[in-house]
Amino acid sequence: xxxxxxxxxxxxxxxxxxxxxxxxxxxxxxxxxxxxxxxxxxxxxxxxxxxxxxxxxxxxxxxxxxxxxxxxxxxxxxxxxxxxxxxxxxxxxxxxxxxxxxxxxxxxxxxxxxxxxxxxxxxxxxxxxxxxxxxxxxxxxxxxxxxxxxxxxxxxxxxxxxxxxxxxxxxxxxxxxxxxxxxxxxxxxxxxxxxxxxxxxxxxxxxxxxxxxxxxxxxxxxxxxxxxxxxxxxxxxxxxxxxxxxxxxxxxxxxxxxxxxxxxxxxxxxxxxxxxxxxxxxxxxxxxxxxxxxxxxxxxxxxxxxxxxxxxxxxxxxxxxxxxxxxxxxxxxxxxxxxxxxxxxxxxxxxxxxxxxxxxxxxxxxxxxxxxxxxxxxxxxxxxxxxxxxxxxxxxxxxxxxxxxxxxxxxxxxxxxxxxxxxxxxxxxxxxxxxxxxxxxxxxxxxxxxxxxxxxxxxxxxxxxxxxxxxxxxxxxxxxxxxxxxxxxxxxxxxx
Amino acid sequence: xxxxxxxxxxxxxxxxxxxxxxxxxxxxxxxxxxxxxxxxxxxxxxxxxxxxxxxxxxxxxxxxxxxxxxxxxxxxxxxxxxxxxxxxxxxxxxxxxxxxxxxxxxxxxxxxxxxxxxxxxxxxxxxxxxxxxxxxxxxxxxxxxxxxxxxxxxxxxxxxxxxxxxxxxxxxxxxxxxxxxxxxxxxxxxxxxxxxxxxxxxxxxxxxxxxxxxxxxxxxxxxxxxx
Numbered sequence: 043x044x045x046x047x048x049x050x051x052x053x054x055x056x057x058x059x060x061x062x063x064x065x066x067x068x069x070x071x072x073x074x075x076x077x078x079x080x081x082x083x084x085x086x087x088x089x090x091x092x093x094x095x096x097x098x099x100x101x102x103x104x105x106x107x108x109x110x111x112x113x114x115x116x117x118x119x120x121x122x123x124x125x126x127x128x129x130x131x132x133x134x135x136x137x138x139x140x141x142x143x144x145x146x147x148x149x150x151x152x153x154x155x156x157x158x159x160x161x162x163x164x165x166x167x168x169x170x171x172x173x174x175x176x177x178x179x180x181x182x183x184x185x186x187x188x189x190x191x192x193x194x195x196x197x198x199x200x201x202x203x204x205x206x207x208x209x210x211x212x213x214x215x216x217x218x219x220x221x222x223x224x225x226x227x228x229x230x231x232x233x234x235x236x237x238x239x240x241x242x243x244x245x246x247x248x249x250x251x252x253x254x255x256x257x258x259x260x261x262x263x264x265x266x267x268x269x270x271x272x273x274x275x276x277x278x279x280x281x282x283x284x285x286x287x288x289x290x291x292x293x294x295x296x297x298x299x300x301x302x303x304x305x306x307x308x309x310x311x312x313x314x315x316x317x318x319x320x321x322x323x324x325x326x327x328x329x330x331x332x333x334x335x336x337x338x339x340x341x342x343x344x345x346x347x348x349x350x351x352x353x354x355x356x357x358x359x360x361x362x363x364x365x366x367x368x369x370x371x372x373x374x375x376x377x378x379x380x381x382x383x384x385x386x387x388x389x390x391x392x393x394x395x396x397x398x399x400x401x402x403x404x405x406x407x408x409x410x411x412x413x414x415x416x417x418x419x420x421x422x423x424x425x426x427x428x429x430x431x432x433x434x435x436x437x438x439x440x441x442x443x444x445x446x447x448x449x450x451x452x453x454x455x456x457x458x459x460x461x462x463x464x465x466x467x468x469x470x471x472x473x474x475x476x477x478x479x480x481x482x483x484x485x486x487x488x489x490x491x492x493x494x495x496x497x498x499x500x501x502x503x504x505x506x507x508x509x510x511x512x513x514x515x516x517x518x519x520x521x522x523x524x525x526x527x528x529x530x531x532x533x534x535x536x537x538x
Numbered sequence: 539x540x541x542x543x544x545x546x547x548x549x550x551x552x553x554x555x556x557x558x559x560x561x562x563x564x565x566x567x568x569x570x571x572x573x574x575x576x577x578x579x580x581x582x583x584x585x586x587x588x589x590x591x592x593x594x595x596x597x598x599x600x601x602x603x604x605x606x607x608x609x610x611x612x613x614x615x616x617x618x619x620x621x622x623x624x625x626x627x628x629x630x631x632x633x634x635x636x637x638x639x640x641x642x643x644x645x646x647x648x649x650x651x652x653x654x655x656x657x658x659x660x661x662x663x664x665x666x667x668x669x670x671x672x673x674x675x676x677x678x679x680x681x682x683x684x685x686x687x688x689x690x691x692x693x694x695x696x697x698x699x700x701x702x703x704x705x706x707x708x709x710x711x712x713x714x715x716x717x718x719x720x721x722x723x724x725x726x727x728x729x730x731x732x733x734x735x736x737x738x739x740x741x742x743x744x745x746x747x748x749x750x751x752x753x754x755x756x757x758x759x760x761x762x763x764x765x
Contacts, residue, residue, distance in 0.1 A: 175711050179718060186725065205684075205729065212691065212722040213678065216698055219719065220671070222712050223702045227655065238711060254653035 043090045044098050046081055047108065047166040050074060055159035059152055064130055067155050068123045074159060075116035078166075082112040086524065092172075096242060099172040102531035106378060107305050108169040109528075110385045111298040115162050117506040118290040121393050122158070124502040125288060126151055128400065154194055160187040161294070168302040174222055174239040174309070181218070181270065181306055184299060185211045192287040192295075203279075203286035210279040214269025221262030221310070228255035241309055248316035256314065260323050263310040264330065270303035273330045273364060274337035277357045281341075284353035285405065289396025292349065296356040296392060297385035304363065304381070308536050311367065315537050320370065324537070327368030332458060334361025335465045343472040347405045349395055351476055352388065355431055358469060359384040359439075365462070366446040367536055369453055374538030376445030378529040379521070383438035383514055390510035391427040394420050397503050398480070407476050411483040419504050421481045423511055428477035430514050432470040438517030540660070543583045546576050547666040550700070551642065554673040557693065558634040561623045563685055567612045570692050573670075574604025577696045581703035581713065584660070596714055600699065603720050608692065608727070612685065615730045621683055629680040637676060645669040655705075663704035670697030688726040695719045 054074040061067045085105060092099040130151060164187050167180035185208065193204040222239065228251040229236060236247040244251075269276040284292045314323040338358035345351040359380065366377030397420040402410050414421035430437035433444075443466070450459035521529075530538070553573045560566050578601035585593050616622075629637065645668035652664065674694025678687050695716070702713040 175715050178715060182718065182721070186721065189725070208722065208725060208729070209678070209687065209691070212719070213675070213694065215722070216691075216695055216719055219712070219715060220698050220701065222715070223698070223705070226712055227705060252653060 043081075043085070043088065044093050044100050044170055047078065047170060048163050050077055050081065051159045051163035051166070055156045055163065058155040058159060059148060061152065064126070064149075064151060067152060068126055071119045071122060071155050071158065072116075074162075075112075075119035078162065079112045079116045082109050086528075096240060097173040097176055098170050099242070100170055101172075101535070102528065103305065103308065103535050104169040106528050106532040107301050107381075108166060110301055110382055111162070111165050111169065114294060114297045114385055114389050117389060117510060118294050118393075119158075120502055121290045121293075121396070121506045122288075124500050125290060125396065125400075126154075150194075150196075153190060157187050157190045158291075158294075161191065161299075163187075165298055165302050169305060172241040174225065174241060174244075177241075177306055177309065178215070178218055178222060181267065181303065182212075182215050184302065185215065185270070188291075188295065188299065191291045192283050194288050194291070195286065200286040203282040207279045207283045210276075211270055214266045214276065216266070217262050217269075218266025218306070221259045221266055224255055224259035224262060225310075225313075228252045228259060241312070244313045245316045248313055249318075251313075251317050253317065253319060256317055256319060257322055260310050260314055260319075260326070264307050264323075264326055267303045267306040268330060271300050271307065272303075272334075272357050272360050274334040274357055274361065277334070277337065280357060281350045281353040284356065284392075285347055285349040289349075289392045289399065292352070292395075293389040293392035296353070297389040300356060300360055301381050301385060304360065308367065311537075312535055320537055324368045324370055327364045328455075328458065329368075331361045331363075331365030331368055332461060332465075334358065334364065335462065335469075339465045339468045339472070342469055342476075345472070345476060346407055348407050348410070348476060348480065349392075349399070349405050351407075351473065352391055352395060355391075355469070355473070356384075356388060359388070359431075362443060362446060362462075365458075366442075366449075369446065369449050369455065369458075370537050371449050371453060372538065373446045373449035373453075374533040374536050375529055376442045376449065377536075378533050378538075379445065379517075380439065380442035382525075382529070383442055383517055386510045386514040386517070387427065387430045387437070387439060390423065390507040390514070391431060393503070393507040393510075394423045394427060397499065397507075398424065400503075407480060410480045413481045415484055417499055419499055419508075423504070423507050424477065425481055426511050426515075427507075428473060430511070432473055433466065434470075436515065436518040438514045441518055441521075543580070543660050544662055546580055546583065547660065547662040547704075550576050550666055551662075551669055554670055554693070555635070555638050555642075557673065557677065557689070558638045559631050561625070561631065563616055563621060563624065563683070563689075564613065566686065566689050567609050567616065570612075570689050570696075571605050571609035573693065573696055574608070575601055577700045577703065578604055580663075580700060584663075584704055596717075600717055603717055604692070604696065604699075608720060608723055611724070611727045612688070615727050616685055619685060619730050621685055624681055624683050624686050627681050627686075629676075634676075634680065638673065641672040641676065642669055645672060659705055664701070667697050667701035667704060670694075670700055673697075684726075684730055688723060688730070691726065692720075692723055695723070 051074055054070055058067050058070055061070065085100065090100045161184065164180050164183040168177060168184060171177045171180055189204050189208050192207055193200050230250055237243040265276065272280040284295060287295065311323050314320060334357050338354045338361065341354045342351055345354065363377045363380050366373040366380060397417060398410060398413055399405055401417055404410065413424055430439060433439040447459060447462060450462060550573060553569050557566055557569055578597050581593055582589050582597045645665045648668055649665040671694055674690050674697055677690025677693060681687050681690060699713065699716040702716055
């Protein structure tokens, strides 16, 4: 059962490589997304056994993060249909083959679809692996699978973004491997300690570990996987990759990949909690969390590129999630809820940004005016998205940000809480200026006569963001019981 | 065996220093190849008189990748990209050597501060590994040409591998994982060969140095965002 989460996308990735028809391939992409989501939903009802002596285990946090990933992927794959169709119309004639392997020619789109499905598969592997080495391999594989996605547009800018992404993330991955080694050094040398790199065994025998080495290992993990997660000041690849990638890929990177990287850090946090070092790891989470909030606030102010703005907003929200885990107690529940809400909201915003970009043909906030008049539905969603992402009631992010704030006060972190509020309001104002300037006003007629033809709001380009928007609105008003349970059990593993 | 182990470590450190001052890329590739060999052989020496067969296998595959495969690919892409020298690094060579010495001192100091290890390790193993990691990271950030950055990454990765190997962690699957890091190097080399990334994006468009950055003035940004 667990293996299907990984195998289904891999098999259809292989199939996608050899399918000639574009339409069929797009259908396959959406179908795979649907099947994957169906499997994840089934897993809520069916007990799943562990596989390969506990290398693959499906536990509560894994299930939560896999659900987010799978749902977002399904939405993104629907959005992709329209995007890819438009792109192939646009590049008609120049659609040369990507590379040739003996008798087969792979088109650019085939390679792209394959990588996207592999990306889903590797992210699923991250959520279910309970062997820290396997987790590390899966994390490395997500980087490799997603790099071609960022290089979709084939220009110097996307090449630079991809190169930066690979170089920075691979250093991060290297440091995480060093963390794995330090974790082994922390084990007693006579072999009485935990079994090699098995997460559960580490949690059970955490008291045997040498605390100093464990602390060092945690530092390397939070720096290594934190690079991937986009914690400031290690976030430098993130704005470039998010702004250059196709919009639904940015949605996946932001809503799914960053969460998966966070799960990697949380796994080590579990060991630290079991070893009685929770105070240490939580402090680091708080420091990195507040740092990310600060960096994001600085860079969002007067940001001239709306996709970069969204990317920095991801840094901000990753900071909030880390802060919540760092505060402990009920705030961890808030963090988990925040992860869900952030993925939904950011997914929607990136997709709407994709619509705006396709229509206006520019990512500059100065040149985009009067979205309401041009694309009324996207304009509406963009405005709603602004209120949602800044944590305004009645949207879901408000609830989770509020829970975290409340717990900051309860646990006595008054200065942290004060800075948290100040930075959030700075971000609210800065984003408000950008968002509202874009939707309002009337566009200059002669200027956008050309891009007008390129893009119309079709069903698949507005339906996925609309669903995501509706869901985050619902979560702000009412959290269903099954989700509450899932969040609470997940939070329990991380000191909640 | 003890002397051999220490000798390998000292050689590694010397290679690190040499890498800091050499501008000829061919020479750097050769140095990294020798380093790859030393790093691969250290676990075998460290395992003592009767190493297990798995240790041998790991060592052979590590040497095959780090000392043979990657250097060959790197020299090939060096020819394709047609870069011979790193002429103008971000940090000059004389400053590099000073930073190298500082790194060396730092790594011995750090190794000294580390908590007691319950393992029998050579006294220079841990500082050697830390030094190699630091030099690798320094090379990545201080060099302009993509190929030397990749060499820096390879050195960084050798350091991590060395740490695992010297500390006898080999029967725990983690050292083997280290070889997987080379996949990244492979991808980088491909990037250089296929997409002709020779400088880190400065020469592609010299009038907009590092175009994806938030530190430039407003006019540039709006112009580029439109692209």
